Amino acid sequence: MGFFLETLLGGLMAGMLYSLVALGFVLIFKASGVFNFAQGAMVLFAALAMARFSEWLNSTGLGNLWLVNLIAFVMAAAVMFCVAWVIERLVLRQLVNQEGTTLLMATLGITYFLEGLGQSLFGSDIYKIDIGMPKEPVMAFESTFPGGILINQEDLIAALIAACLVALLSLFFQKTSTGRALRAVADDHQAAQSIGIPLNRIWVIVWCVAGVVALVAGMIWGSKLGVQFSLATVALRALPVVILGGLTSVPGAIIGGLIIGVGEKLSEVYLGPYVGGGIEIWFAYVLALLFLLVRPQGLFGEKIIDRV
Amino acid sequence: MSKQIGDVILNVQHISLSFGGVKALSDISFDVCEHEIRAIIGPNGAGKSSMLNCINGVYTPQQGKITFRGQTFSHMDSHQVAVMGVARTFQNLALFKGMSVLDNIMTGRNLRMKSNLLWQAIRLGPAQREEIEHRKRVEEIIDFLEIQPYRKTPVGQLPYGLQKRVDLGRALALEPQVLLLDEPMAGMNVEEKQDMCRFILDVNDEFGTTVVLIEHDMGVVMDISDRVVVLDYGKKIGDGTPDEVRNNPEVISAYLGTGH
Secondary structure (H helix, E strand, O other), rough: OOHHHHHHHHHHHHHOOOOOOOOHHHHHHHHHHOOOOOHHHHHHHHHHHHHHHHHHHHHOOOHHHHHHHHHHHHHHHHHHHHHHHHHHHHHHHOOOOOOOHHHHHHHHHHHHHHHHHHHHHOOOEEEEEOOOOOOOOOOOOOOOOOOEEEEHHHHHHHHHHHHHHHHHHHHHHHHHHHHHHHHHHHHOOOHHOOOOOOHHHHHHHHHHHHHHHHHHHHHHHHHOOEHHHHHHHHHHHHHHHHHHHHOOHHHHHHHHHHHHHHHHHHHHOOOHHHHHHHHHHHHHHHHHHHHHHHHOEEEOOOOOOOOO | OOOOOOOEEEEEEEEEEEOOEEEEEEEEEEEEOOOOOOEOOOOOOOOOOHHHHHHHOOOOOEEEEEEEEEEEOOOHHHHHHHHHHHOOOOOOOOOOOOOHHHHHHHOHOOOHHOOOOOHHHHHHHHHHHHHHHHHHHHHHHHOOOHHHHOOEEEEHHHHHHHHHHHHHHHHHHOOOOOOEEEOOOOOHHHHHHHHHHHHHHHHHHHHOOOEEEEEEEEHHHHHHHOOEEEEEOOOEEEEHHHHHHHHHHHHHHHHHHHOO
């Protein structure tokens, strides 16, 4: 029982991290109807920026770890604002009222551009982000279960940060008039313009928010795995999450992430031995495939009904 | 009619618009006076919607000027138009389908919301007062359009006639001076048309809103409008009161058919 719970918890926390990346996809899709292929590249770009800024701040002799990270985070966020502004200016503004596919292809282009630019600006070595997360696991519930449950503190903190971010975003989308304007733009560009919602400003806001989410994701993944090119492929791990949860749903991204995180871990531990292991690698994709067959809009996505 | 028709509020001068080789509008001029109901009619493809889209800033005409309340523009900017107090509805519904009726109409208030994001997020102080204030106005519109039971329903699930009302409600939420209606009664049954007519007349009457509408149903147009512009193949072929237009031979042959 203790071991089962331990696996479950591990899965939940890993899932939270997938959710964090998936959230970036959902945000941009919800607010502009664009499937942003560049989310992974944005995670890499943001993490690279933050890693290099904190490295530079450390070299200037700023001793305090918290201060260094805070300043580096703010600087990296500023960089992501600039990226958002440039993307809106040079790409999205030119493509108002175009087909979704056109915009998708444009974000594909942005992906390669950002990957290249990130590495030429910030370098292509492996960097590390040290946000001072405790690495040692702790024991919990020692009185309830024999041996207790081993919890990875790093994962726990990451999951907490992710949860806070999600709560903030839901609040922003559902309760503010800017959030309402964002949802309006997602539904219909022309109608939104006709009631005086400034499309361009809304897009900059969305991409900024997605940029900050990418930064948080990049920071946490980066501090776990190191900041390197492979970070961009983290986005691929988040795709099944989005399919599972539904492209238009913030809660969907979270629950989708949790399901996949838990599913991966449990199936690896309990089914793995029978098929020779390695389930973790393909589990998410197979699950997503099944969902595409049975429920293409995902668990929480909006069902598309065409009136004839 | 007892209502007071005011000065010219919107003046369209020599507008020409073409898409490649197709002339959608050629040299169209007409004016709209304050508080009047001005109809634009014409057969399919006459350029009615294009005209509205020029006024609304969706299209940029190649030639001509539009004067709104004394300010002259060679092209209108969608956002700016809304700020100046021109709202519109759409021929093919363009509602925010995933959102509730209430939220759809609330988006119309967006321009008038002033408090910043931080206050909005924590729902305190000025933002809360503001939200309540706007919500009140929206409730008035909902009452006015008689859609109280559907407040929280996602608009995608409403029948067509009601969706048209929500579209009108969203435009009204801007508290516009000029309301552009693109075929507000298209595809409706007789009862729904009567309701919509009543709403348009009430808006015009109670709030003094100037209305520019495109409509196919001749009966409706002749009943509710003060003056009518007739377009055919992108040209203006008639302009005047419903009676004048009805007796204009060119209009009869082009639009009403020779057998009328």
